[in-house]
Amino acid sequence: MRVTLFLWLWGAALSAQATESWLLQLDRWGNPSYMTLRLEDEHGKLSGTLDGDALTGTRANGRLVLNVVDKQGRRYVYTGGASADQLQGTADFPDTNDAHARASHSFSARRLPERASDAPQRHDYVPTTYANTFSASRAPVLTVWPGDTIHTTTLDSGGVDEHGVTRALYGNPQTGPFFVMGAEAGDTLLIHLVKLRLNRDYADSLDALVGRAQTTGLASQAGALGKPVRWRLDRARGLARPEQPSDALRGLVLPVRPMLGGLAVAPPDGPAVSTGDTGRFGGNMDFNEVVEGNTVYLPVQQPGALLYLGDAHALQGDGETSQYALETSMEVDVRVELIKGSSIGMPRVASPTHLMTLGQAGSLDEALRQATAGLTQWLRQDYGLSLSDCAILLGSGVQYTVANLAGRSVGVAAKLRKDLLPPRR
Secondary structure, three states: OHHHHHHHHHHHHHHHOOEEEEEEEEEEOOEEEEEEEEEEEEOOEEEEEEOOEEEEEEEEOOEEEEEEEOOOOOEEEEEEEEOOOEEEEEEEEEOOOOOOOEEEEEEEEEEOOOOOOOOOOEEEOOOOOOEOEEOOOOOOOEEEOOOOEEEEEEOOOOOEOOOOOEOOOOOOOEEEEEEEOOOOOOOEEEEEEEEEEEOOOEEEEEOOOOHHHOOHHHHHHOOOOOOEEEEEEEOOOOEEEEOOOOHHHOOOOEEOOOEEEEEEOOOOOOOOEEOOOEEOOEEOOOOOOOEOOOEEEEEOOOOOOOEEEEEEEOOOOOEOOOOOOOEOOEEEEEEEEEEOOOOOOOOEEEOOOEEEEEEEEOOHHHHHHHHHHHHHHHHHHHHOOOHHHHHHHHHHHOEEEEEEOOOOOEEEEEEEEHHHOOOOO
C-alpha cells in the first residue's frame, strides 16, 4: 500500500512539472506573429521559455501572468485568462520606437497535443480544403511528429482532383499545412519523398515556350502557341503520350517521372505568399528532382514549420519551358524529420547519388550565385571543407541545371556527385 501510494505521488509530481507546449499568436497592430511557448507548472508556479527566452510566472484560479526577459534584457509581461487548452489576454511590450514607452498587444495561445506513442506513426489525411497561399496564419490540417509519415493526395495546378472534379481555385492549390511538433525557426525540416504515385489517367500541358526561353526572332513566330495539350497516362506501364499528336509526334511515348512542383514551409511573418511564388522557404520550385526516393531540406521559419505540398507533375523537362508541365493529381507519402538548431540558406535536395541546392531569384545570374553559395554552405557545414576545398571540388565536379523558368522567379540547381565527397563529419 505504501509503495503504491509513493508511486502515485511520484507520478503526480512528475505530471505537475511536465512541460506543456503551446502555440502563441501575438497581434501587433493587426500583424500576427507566432511563437513557441513551453511551460513547466509546479503547483501554479511557472517557468519555461517563449521562443527561447526565459520566463517565470504564475497560474491560478483561471488567471495567468508571464514575465519574459529576452537576450537583450528587455522585459515583456503577458497577463490574461487560462483554461486547460486556451490562453488569452494582453501583452505589455517595449515600444519599438521609444525606449521609455510601452505598447499593449493582444495575444492568444492554444495548447499543442502530446504524443500518444514514441513510435513513428502513419497518418492518413483526406483533404477537404486547399491553400492558394503559403502562410503561417492558416490553421494546420494535421499535427505530426518527427519520424511520422503522412499519406495524402494533391490536386493538379488547376484545382482538379483524381476524379476530374474541380475542388479548389486554380494557381497551384496546396494540401496542408501540416504542423510538425518541435519545429522552430532556425531548425531544418527534412521531407523524405517516400511515394509519389499518379492517381488518374491523364495530364494537361501546353504547346508553349516561356518568354525567358525565346529570342526576339522566335517570339515573332510563337504568337499561335499556348494551346492545351492532353496527355494519356498509362499508369501500369509508367508511360505518357499525347492524346491527339501531330503526324510528326505520332510515335512519341515518354516514361513518366512523377514530381511535386510545390513543396514549402510557411514563410516568415508578413504577408502571405502566392502558391505561384518561390523563396528561401521553398514554394513553387518546379524542380524535377523533387521525386520519389529523394529528400528535400527546407529552413524552418515558423513554429511547427507548416508543411505545404501540391502541383503534381507526371513529367517535366528542365525549366518547365512549356509553362505547364504534365499537370496531374497524385497520391503522396512523405516522412518528416528535424535537424534542431541548424539552419540552411536555401532549399536542398539529396538523391542517392547527388547533393543539390536550389537558388531562386529574379534573374538566372542571381539564382546561380545563390545555388553556388548554398552548395558551398552544405559542404562546409556537413563535410568540414574549407572554402579553398569547396572551390577545388566545385571547379572539377559541379553541374548546373535550370530548374524553373516558368514562374515570377527563376531557379538554378547546383549538383555534386556524392562519390566525390569525403565522409560526413
